[in-house]
Amino acid sequence: MSSAVLYLAIVAVWAIVLVPMWLRRDTEAGISRLLHKRTEEPAEAEEPAEEPETQEEPPRRRTGRATIIARRRRRTSGLTLLVLTAVAVVTSGLAPWWIILPPTVLLAGHLSLLRVAVGMDTARRRAEAEARALARAKAQEARRAAQTAQTTEPAEIIELPTPEEVFDQYADDRRAVGE
Template sequence: MSSAVLYLAIVAVWAVVLVPMWLRRDTSRPKKTDEITEETPVEEEEEAPPPAPRRRGRAAVIARRRRRTFGLTVLVLATTVVAATGLAPWWTVLPATVLFAAHVALLRVAVRIDAARRRERAAVAAAAARARAERAAAERAAAQQNADVIELDPRPQDEVFDQYADDRRVVGE
C-alpha cells in the first residue's frame, strides 16, 4: 500500500512539472516542408489559424510563478489530506513540502533580483535625465555666449505723449 502511495506522490510531483510544460509547448514552430518542384503536383494547402500570441517579458514570468505556486500549494494540500486520512504515511508530505519551500526561497531571491533591477533602471534613468539636463544647460550657455546683442535707438526720455497738447496733428499732416 505504501509503495503505491509513494508512486502516486512521484507521479503527482512530475505532473506539477510536466503538465504546465505540455500546456505551454510551442505549437507555432514551422514544420519542415519538402521543396516543391515543377513535377510535383501542388495539393490543396490547409490554412491553419494563426497561433495565439504568447506573453513575453515580465507578465509571462509572473504568470509562470503564480501557476507554479498554485500547483505546489495544491500538491502540499493533497499530500497532507492523504497523509491525514491514513492512506499514506506522514513522510509522503515531505517531498511536496520541500518543493514548496524551495520554490518560496527562489521567489524571495527573485524578488530581491527584481528590486535590484528596478533600482538599476531607476539609477540609469536618473543618470540619463541628469545628462540631458546638463546638455541642455550647456547648450543654453553656449547660445547665450554666441548671441548677438542688438542696440536699439533709445527714445528720448523727456518726450511724453500728451493727448491734450495744443499742437496735436492728425496722422498724415
C-alpha cells in the same frame, strides 16, 4: 494501499512539472520548427557532405514580466496544492507521514528561489531607475549648456595695431643684411 497513494503522488508531481513544459513547447514556434525540420530532412540527404550546414535559429520571443510572474504563481499554487493533498492523504490514514516531506521540500526550495528572484528583480529595477535618472541629468545638462551657448554675448573684436613700417621686399631701397 500506500503504494497506490505513492504512485498517485508521483503522477501528480509529474503532471505539475511536465504538463506546463509540454504546453510551453507546443506553441506555434515549436510546431513550425518541427515542420521546418521535416521539410529539410530530404534535402540534407541529397547534399554533399563537404558543404557547410547553415541552420537558422527561429527568433525567440522575449518573455515579459507578466509572463514570468504568472509562471511563478502557477508553480507556487501547484506546489501548495500538492502539499495540501499530501497532508490530506496522511490525515486520512492512507499513507505514512513521510509522504509530506518531498512536496514540502519542493515548496520550500521554490519559495527560497522566489526570494532570490525578488531580490534580483529589485536590484535590476533600481539599476534601471538610476540609469534613467543619469540619462535625464545628462540631457538636462546638455540643454543647459546649449541655452548658455545661445545666450552669451558675441565675442569682442579686438583691432590689432598696425606697424608703421611694413617690410616690402620689392621696395627700391633694399639693403643687404648688416649694412
